Amino acid sequence: MTTTAPISNALTARRTIPALLAWLTCLCLALPLRAEPIDELAESLQIDAMIEVMRVEGMAYGAELAEEMIPGGSNSAWQELLDQIYDAEKMRTIVRQGFAEVIEDSDPAPLIAFFSSDLGQKIITLELEARRAMIDDAVEEAARQAYLDIKGSEDPRLDQLRRFVDVNDLLETNVTGALNASFRFYSGLVDGGGLQLAEGDILADVWSQEEETREDTREWLFAYLLLAYEPLEDEELEAYIALSETTQGKALNRALFAGFNAMYDEISYALGLAASRQMQQQDL
Template identity: 50%
Template sequence: MGRARPRVCYALNGDSRTMSLRLVAPVVLICAAAPLSAAPGEALLEAMRVPEIVQVMREEGLDYAQEMGEDLLPGGATRGWRAVVSQVYDTEAMEEVVRGQFIDSFAGTEAGPLLDFFTSEDGQRVVDLEITARRTLIDDDLEASAREAYQALDGTDDPRLEQIEAFVEANDLVEANVVGAMNASYQFYLGLVDGGAFEMTEEEILSEVWAQEEDTRSDTREWLYAFLLVAYRPLSDAVLDEYVALSASPEGRAMNRALFAGFNAMYDEISYGLGLAAAQQMLGEEL
């Protein structure tokens, strides 16, 4: 029930570099009631504020694509680059990919317990806190502060940290996020190659991506815990315990798998599109 942001790795003038892009999926962002007559996946997508989730992801993506342009492209983050990035982060297309993959993955799962919780007052508060935390961490300074707060707690027996660790472990969130991040990096490289910016074999791309695995894992874990600590700070222990238990249930695990299926597919498409766009910019082609 959560994704940290993929790290995109790339090569420039022979140097391997990495940067973190906010290509991130939500933890779980469900709030309003849904028509119970709808299919389970559709009902949950109606209950999840999907357009708002995708809009936050667009804001995150545009912010980091600006940084990418300044770091990677010879001309920096030009008007043409910003225009094509805006097209890549098309909210309608992003939502369509998420919706299709989620429904396919979630098919056959009982949605009742999930809807019961997330349409309750406590569930709605969880949603609002998650949305607020995601928007908060778009700010680099606030993100740095959140990471520092996690670093200060890491390795201690802090009760809230232990609850969040249980939440992360119940859904194997670190590993799932690392896999998603590395897949996104692979797609970005593939876009660069297909766009003509580099000549690399599949084996060379994989080697570059795997070379960043350790850094990706460390960054992913830190961001994920920092985000969750910020988001759930106002929750009572009882509500968070209930949320952890739900996430560890068969229904919660199925929903998390469906979320990863949907958002991973979306991020793969975005990453490939960014790679193509970056290649065109690097080659001086009209965007």
């Protein structure tokens, strides 16, 4: 149910997942929606805390983007634009709309029961802590190396995580989200006048990134999961996997991707548009 919904751009594949990433089960509901049970679920998922982590990630990514694309790097005008793009309330609104369209016919009771339990709260806290920690490049690199050290092995925890990823379709859905976000970023650059490319050329460039994006996504995803769930007992992780396999769990996963992919599509386009305009202003 963890959703690492990545933000992709043509320049920094290394940041593909964290910037738009994933956003995990605890990021799941940028609600409240309408009904009180959904409000209760949103509160148990610590949504405000996760949105803030996402915003910090995005602001850091925006600073890196400026170094790559804007002459002179980041400046006060760019920082103001980032504040507007990564506005937490706007982010919640977009997620709420996308999520509601998918989850509204699902029964939230089993989800509330799980995420309000001691185990559910433990999982959410671990996800938040790991997500926050991996904003630090050194922590991210160490987590990636920990995964690479056991990649391809029959490590029992790695096997559990493979099943978790498969049940929730985390890899392919995140790759699709990342490529879509990359397309939106290019579109923003073109619409802002900073890049001249036909839509077909944009699509070709985005698809040329597919395999690299998939490998980077896989590496970040397993690195994150290993870090986040390391304190969990095997049976605790099995309970989480079991929830993901239920009708409600699958509906939640679909809703999360719908909401967060919509949010990152909007953010990616806005970043492309803002970068394009800053590039042109610097040229004047």
